[in-house]
Amino acid sequence: xxxxKTISSRIFNATNMIILGIIALxxxxxxxxxxxxxxxxxxxxxxxxxxxxxxxxxxxxxxYIFSTDTIIRSLGVSIGVxxxxxxxxxxxxxxxxxxxxxxDLVGRRFLMFFIVFxxxxxxxxxxxxxxxxxxxxxxxxxxxxxxxTINAFNMIILRxxxxxxxxxxxxxxxxxxxxxxxxxxRIVIPCSLPAIATISLFYAVTYWNTYMHAILYLNDPxxxxxxxxxRQIVVLATGINYDGAEYTSVPPPEISVKMAVxxxxxxxxxxxxxxxxxxxxxxxxxGSMKG
Amino acid sequence: MESPLTVGKKQVLTKAERxxxxxxxxxxxxxIYLMIAPGILYFFVYKYIPMYGLIIAxxxxxxxxxxxxxxxxxxDHFRRLFADPDFWMIFRNTLVLFAxxxxxxxxxxxxxALMLNELRNRAYQRTIQTVIYIPHxxxxxxxxxxxxxxxTLDGGIINNxxxxxxxxxxxxxxxxxxxxxxxxxxxxxxxxxxxxxxxxAAIVAVDPQLYEAAKIxxxxxxxxxxxxxxxxxxxxxxVLLILKIGDVLELGFEHVYLxxxxxxxxxxxxxxxxxxxxxxxxxxFSYSTAVGFFKGIVGLILVVFANWLAKKYGEEGxx
Numbered sequence: 001x002x003x004x005k006t007i008s009s010r011i012f013n014a015t016n017m018i019i020l021g022i023i024a025l026x027x028x029x030x031x032x033x034x035x036x037x038x039x040x041x042x043x044x045x046x047x048x049x050x051x052x053x054x055x056x057x058x059x060x061x062x063x064y065i066f067s068t069d070t071i072i073r074s075l076g077v078s079i080g081v082x083x084x085x086x087x088x089x090x091x092x093x094x095x096x097x098x099x100x101x102x103x104d105l106v107g108r109r110f111l112m113f114f115i116v117f118x119x120x121x122x123x124x125x126x127x128x129x130x131x132x133x134x135x136x137x138x139x140x141x142x143x144x145x146x147x148x149t150i151n152a153f154n155m156i157i158l159r160x161x162x163x164x165x166x167x168x169x170x171x172x173x174x175x176x177x178x179x180x181x182x183x184x185x186r187i188v189i190p191c192s193l194p195a196i197a198t199i200s201l202f203y204a205v206t207y208w209n210t211y212m213h214a215i216l217y218l219n220d221p222x223x224x225x226x227x228x229x230x231r232q233i234v235v236l237a238t239g240i241n242y243d244g245a246e247y248t249s250v251p252p253p254e255i256s257v258k259m260a261v262x263x264x265x266x267x268x269x270x271x272x273x274x275x276x277x278x279x280x281x282x283x284x285x286x287g288s289m290k291g
Numbered sequence: 292m293e294s295p296l297t298v299g300k301k302q303v304l305t306k307a308e309r310x311x312x313x314x315x316x317x318x319x320x321x322x323i324y325l326m327i328a329p330g331i332l333y334f335f336v337y338k339y340i341p342m343y344g345l346i347i348a349x350x351x352x353x354x355x356x357x358x359x360x361x362x363x364x365x366x367d368h369f370r371r372l373f374a375d376p377d378f379w380m381i382f383r384n385t386l387v388l389f390a391x392x393x394x395x396x397x398x399x400x401x402x403x404a405l406m407l408n409e410l411r412n413r414a415y416q417r418t419i420q421t422v423i424y425i426p427h428x429x430x431x432x433x434x435x436x437x438x439x440x441x442x443t444l445d446g447g448i449i450n451n452x453x454x455x456x457x458x459x460x461x462x463x464x465x466x467x468x469x470x471x472x473x474x475x476x477x478x479x480x481x482x483x484x485x486x487x488x489x490x491x492a493a494i495v496a497v498d499p500q501l502y503e504a505a506k507i508x509x510x511x512x513x514x515x516x517x518x519x520x521x522x523x524x525x526x527x528x529x530v531l532l533i534l535k536i537g538d539v540l541e542l543g544f545e546h547v548y549l550x551x552x553x554x555x556x557x558x559x560x561x562x563x564x565x566x567x568x569x570x571x572x573x574x575x576f577s578y579s580t581a582v583g584f585f586k587g588i589v590g591l592i593l594v595v596f597a598n599w600l601a602k603k604y605g606e607e608g609x610x
Contacts, residue, residue: 008511008512009511009512012409012511012512012513013409013410013411016406016409016410017410017412017415019406020403020406020407020410020419021419023403023419023423024418024419024422024423026480027422027423027425027426027480027484028422028425030437030441031425031437033441033448034437034440037440045446046446051448092329092330092333093330095326095327095329095330096326096327096329096330096331098326099323099324099326099327099330100327102320102323104316104319104320105320105323106313106316106317106320111327111331114331114334115334118334118338118339120590120591120594121342121587121590121591122338122341122342122587123338123340123341123342123343123344123345123583123587124341124345124566124580124583124584124586124587125544125563125566125567125570125571125579125583126344126347126566126570126571126576126579126580126583127340127341127342127343127344127345127347127580127583128337128341128344129570129571130341130344130347130576131336131337131340131341131344132337135336146337147337148337149330149333149337150330150333150334152334155330179322180320180322180323180326181322181326184326205428208430209428209429209430209431209432209433211430211431211432211545212544212545212548216567216571227430227432227433228432230432230433230436231432231435231436231549234436234439234440235432235435235436235439235549255440255445255446258436258439258440259440261436262433262436262437262440265430265432265433265436266429266433269428269429270425273425273428
């Protein structure tokens with residue numbers, strides 16, 4: 001028998017481990033470089049061509065970007081949109097998913113088709129823009145939330161999860177005198193916390209990363225979420241004082257300022273990630289296998 | 292009329308009774324309909340009304356006249372579309388980027404999943420997985436911004452390394468030749484790790500006896516991958532490929548828009564970015580809606596075709 005202990009098998013294992021290790025490093029090194037440079041002094045950035053960890057630690061870049069309201073305001077917008085949007089989206093997604101998970105619902109197949117079809121075909125950017133305009137959302141932060149209330153894919157993952165709960169749960173709750181809302185909020189949701197957590201995080205990450213809808217629907221720079229500001233500063237290099245604000249400190253080198261803004265726009269996702277990584281993977285599986 | 296209450300035989304219901312039965316079922320679930328109403332309303336307003344709005348592609352739409360008041364022009368915008376050299380440039384760019392995605396970035400997660408599955412050390416495997424998922428949660432703005440600060444001529448780390456190795460510096464951001472490699476590498480960087488989840492799950496479900504049998508037949512690890520693992524996850528690969536093909540023209544507005552500039556427009560402009568510029572920036576609502584409509588129809592046809600093809604070859608497809 002050819003076991004796992006042959007020489008060729010060992011070589012295979014070692015090569016495989018090394019290649020995957022390198023790939024993993026390539027995934028994180030750019031982030032390490034960005035975080036490292038954001039804490040470096042201007043002199044060090046100019047001196048060293050390859051910087052991962054700064055030898056002299058400096059908060060100048062952060063002091064500089066937080067010395068006006070610009071970043072703080074857009075962080076506030078992003079946090080508000082993320083919290084509010086996630087709650088709103090989850091509420092409607094859970095209600096819809098639970099309703100459509102009920103096997104005795106007349107018209108269920110039609111309603112599912114009605115939703116799934118929107119994943120295959122849609123009106124596109126301009127007609128959607130016109131509807132957003134008609135519903136009065138232009139230049140309102142609600143434009144980042146209302147037009148994307150339910151993600152059909154997320155809703156289907158939730159629905160698959162609800163459909164896999166034992167049918168007896170519902171029946172016994174009904175015998176105990178619960179109505180449909182009672183069953184959903186007292187029984188089904190508490191039993192589905194892993195799925196609820198996963199989908200909430202999918203929504204939260206999407207809302208935190210929202211960019212396209214902001215450039216489509218918001219003209220007022222004071223309402224820009226942090227992603228739009230990030231593009232202004234890094235890609236267009238227009239600086240962060242587009243509103244003509246006065247800075248109290250001497251500007252640190254442009255590159256470490258850009259790095260610091262990238263870090264600020266990324267940190268919330270990075271903080272959430274380690275705690276919920278296991279849920280993400282599980283949730284994505286439910287969706288892919290049973291969608 | 293007397294209702295047939297015979298037990299054991301199939302009930303024969305009259306039309307009126309069937310209607311009553313239906314009403315009874317609907318009434319029983321009135322709270323459920325109330326629950327799904329807001330969701331359905333959302334899909335109706337923000338998904339179906341825009342589909343209705345596509346008719347402005349056949350009009351000379353004027354915002355102050357609205358859909359009901361604007362003049363009908365038939366297929367004029369489509370005729371202009373097919374006569375426009377820019378349209379063919381965009382068409383070509385879209386197809387090239389799509390082909391690159393299917394041929395280069397689509398197989399990467401499959402290969403990664405195969406490699407991860409061969410790792411014997413579980414702790415190491417979990418660490419690698421945790422790390423390669425991370426970029427998926429970064430926005431395109433973050434991914435593109437990190438690329439910018441690393442690739443810029445003005446002190447970017449990549450050009451610093453090139454310089455210290457005595458190579459010429461490369462202007463990655465403005466040189467049109469570098470747009471496609473940069474685009475596809477960014478996609479791989481952001482999505483490859485995340486894409487392994489589904490393939491890994493499919494691999495774990497493969498019957499271990501198959502591997503034992505192959506080992507007895509003298510198959511080495513590479514041959515086991517090729518002859519057992521890959522065929523076993525074939526249907527998952529096909530379903531995901533169909534979904535990918537369905538996205539044929541959805542190359543990601545954000546990603547391309549962020550990379551697009553006047554010097555790489557020749558290779559970078561795609562349908563979505565063009566719709567945005569021509570429609571919202573220049574106010575050609577009807578014309579750019581026609582462009583979007585064309586794109587949507589092609590995408591729909593392709594996904595239906597891919598699904599049909601998959602079914603013809605005995606696979607499940609997506610519907």
